[in-house]
Amino acid sequence: MKTVSLAATASSDSASKAARIRKRYLSRSGRCALFLLLTIALLSIAAPLVTSHSPQIVSGPSLASPSLAHPLGTDELGVDLWAQLVFGGRISLIVGIATAILAGIGGGIIGIIAGYRGGLTDRLIMRLIDILLVLPDLPVMIVLAAFFGPSVVTFFVVLSAFSWVTTARIVRSRVLVLRERGYIKMAESYGAGTFYLLHRHFLPEIFPLATVGMIRLAGRAIVAEAGLSFLGLGDPTSRSWGLIMHHALSFNGIYYTDFWKWWLLSPWLALTLTVTALAILGRDLEKIADPRMEKRQC
Amino acid sequence: MNKLLDILFVVLLFCVAGCDDNQANQANQAEKYDESTAKSPAVVDVIHLEGGDWGYPTPFAHYPRGPGGFKMALIFDSLLERDEKGLIPWLATAYSIEDKGLTYRFRIRPGVYWQDGTILTPEDVAFSLQYANRYGATWSYVHHALDTITVENDSVVVRLREPQAVMLDSIGRTRIIPKHIWEKVDNPKEFTTPDAIIGCGPYTLSAYSKEHGTYRFTAFDNYWGPKPRVKTIEFVPVSEPILAYENHELDMVGVPPDVLPRFQEIKSNRIIRNPAFWGYRLLFNMGRVKVLQDVRIRRATALGIDRQELVDKIARGAAIPGRLSILPPDHVMAAHDLADLPLDPVQARALLAEVGNVPAMELLCSGQEVRIAELLRQRLGEVGIDLSIKTVDGKSRDARVRGRDYQLAIIGHGGWGGDAGYLSTHLLGDVFDQNAAPSASGIDGFEAPELAALLSQQATEIDADKRRESLHQIQHLAIELVPEIPLFYTAGYTAYRPATYDGWMNMYDHHSMQHSKLSYLERSGAAAKR
């Protein structure tokens, strides 16, 4: 028996009782995460307002330590690091959002088609999904990056090509279940068109699932882009966080000098905070969107 | 908040780690190494150098990339060897050049033994040259360049298809392999049995591991030449060469400029500045981009690039700014009295104003050069040349340069200390084959008949002084015409402990002391210091 309650109790006597109450709001860490993400996004979007230096032009001495003029110091060319960080955030933002949307929506649509149509279409799509799941994504991405040349567009295409599968699978399973529901069958027998069914019945159910999936996707896309940039396969003039780390680590003598303390640490922190925040937010939303995930019993 | 605490904890770890290291290390070093520079013993048991897998050390199987060829040279001798000043007789006791450079005669040294006990004969030498002529070695200098090779008593006579000044060096460097082993081999690249590493050089290969990148060389007791001073050479891969050197796990290390002070404090270290024989250059594709045919634009580019800044920021001071006369200052044929173009953005802008409209162009480079490209883009943008940077991976960049599919490109490579004949490929651009004669037409779009004539002439000029004159003229023209811009030549630092071993030397055209064969041998007999 499940107890559904909209009321939130901040404190309660026994832990199990609190667990039984279904939350319709974000937990404290979820809110923290959301706040952090919004801050980062805002800083990146408003990058020119937040820094007076250019991320591409030499504006200070080489490898200067943090100071008033250069809050995070400079890299070996003399380019301000704070500027690079906030402009580089745009790359992560774009990659994350674009991939999430493309893969999420694309995956969702394909999942719906597969689940609803069934038959040969479904089998073909499932085959495709299986193959993509088995392909080791990183090696393929490395080779594709070498082929298409390093650029943000390459990443976006390559990441999306791999990411739509998970969403498609989840959505398909849901659609398979939904398809058998009584009211759907009724609507069908009344002559409801596919589009109507999609719009009226499926989408509201699928949407929360897909949204949560997209947040997951965004996180993974950001990590994948950082990883590839870190290996040196990213767009080398893009200032993405992974790339800043790559340049820092390529510096001869990075282990013996103090430069890493600002050069390596700041992009690392930015990346870790963003990814962790996305993950926590994703988990929280998951709990809200699908109570089944919580596995609660009474 | 928990998550934030975790992240903060990690950041704290970072900071703690960063704080204590430098001072502590320096204190330790000062205590331990108090020895003054003593002389090393005459014969040393073992030397450890930095390893890495560069292939099985036969002349045909080592990798093209990396120093595999130098390891191979420890096992296989050649007709001539290189010391600090030039070429010296080695397996050839004497040589002569006849027929205006068409014929080379080498007298072969008697009493040379192969590492399997048999004796070396002039037939072996003739066979090796024929073999290298037929199947190019990995570092090949004579592929398809030799016409006939004959044996006359104790000499080998080589006849070329056409005279070329560089061929003395090229033939001299070709490795001599035992005929009785290689005559049955028709796939030399894949011949990697223990037989394949039988040479007549001072060392034998006693251990090799591909996946770890380790080599061990042991001195050959029956070596014909100067006695090896090092009994065993071990190449060991290490995670951090600097740390390994300080822990006495390595006996020689390249020192990045930022770490130099730490090394200079220790009295037992000797630090040498390497000659600058590796460099980057900026290429102009005059064939494809018509506007680059105008010499004013090329001069403006040279005036607008701050080569010293590149040295300071990219190489952190461990380099020499490029010279428009192409040859680096340490080169034996470098001209030292020519006036180079200075950094002068004002004049650059004036020149560009004369030209009028300069279209935006694309600068091609690989990941290794992207920082250089960024600085170039900024400085050239300030004088009025707009560049966009295109990065591809190294091999793709090479392919595009070879296929002339670029507008401007940066490429980096070694060998700037080698025979000055390479100026043909730099200045007339087309020919990357060391053995082909320079074509008179050169790169499409680059009209330089005087330069082409001079280059042809020096290629066949045997007289050293006359050749030097031609090369002087060529370098002068290079500064005027700016067909390419050498950006900088790297000149790193190497540290070693003389008390452990002090035999290190540099060949006249190379920058790395551990690559020289003479570094490991007594400087007597054929290897006596000149």
Next chain:
Amino acid sequence: MQHIVKNLSEYLLTFLVILTLNFVLPRVMPGDPFLFLSSDIGEEIARFTPAQEAAYRQQYGLHRPWPQQYGIYLLRLLRGDLGYSIYYNQEVMAILLARLPWTLLLVLSAVFLSTIFGTLLGSLSAAFRDRAPDRIIYPLMITMSEIPPFLLGLVLLFVLAASMHLFPLSGAMTHFARHENIWSTLTDIAHHATLPVLTLTLVRTGAMYLLARNAMTTVLTRDYIRTARAKGLGPARILARHSLRNAMIPVITRVFLSLGGLVGSAILVENVFAYPGLGRLMRESVMVHDYPMIQGIFLMVTLFVLLANGLADLAYRRLDPRIAEKRGGRS
């Protein structure tokens, strides 16, 4: 029976598609393996003459048209011949077999350790759900599981290796060292493998932990556990005897599935720590465009993942008695 055949044919089809992709991908990379115009900093150049390049191209069969190369490629595969590496001058299979053990060492150790720790911590968390231990462990594990492996690896590299000098910065063992006995060698290898394995383990433990926690929670609230409690059985016995076995099913299948995912992480981690496994080999061969080598690594990695998936499938069917029963009934 039909089921197994159907499954097998599906796997085979997948495999064929992968083989074709494997063939095509390296060849569409621009730039050919025999061209050397540039070199690494400080290294000599090697320039092959055009005649040499042509000779090599012929030797490796690269002058033939693609369909013909494809046919040869498939035929060779049937014989287990993965071709000859252009750059390393050795049979691809030999190189792979030499490097594979190091990657396996990392991956298997990480899976083993992360499963054990994850399960232990997860069970602990489940038993004390929403109370103090759970409240501490849960967020810690979540954070740990979300940090990308190469970022984690970097931290460990800088903190534990570069700064504190507790571990070597790279490599798999000390070379030419005179080890007195096998233990000394093993200790040396373990010492070098610690940081990479630690990185991969930390990354995986979070996921395992969550799985175990959920599974264990579900099981703990089931009726048969209540019965056991009512019977007066101690909590340890309940945990070990009844809950663990049932909770293990999703964990074990997840273990197999995660093997595939770990390969990608292993590639990055090997590059961070310069560990001589397949991950580093992959990056090196892509850099020099060594087609046979790239193909060989792809194939091996993909086979590995396919195998892991297959095993997961098998394990799931065999371990879960409900499915095993159904399988008997259906045909």
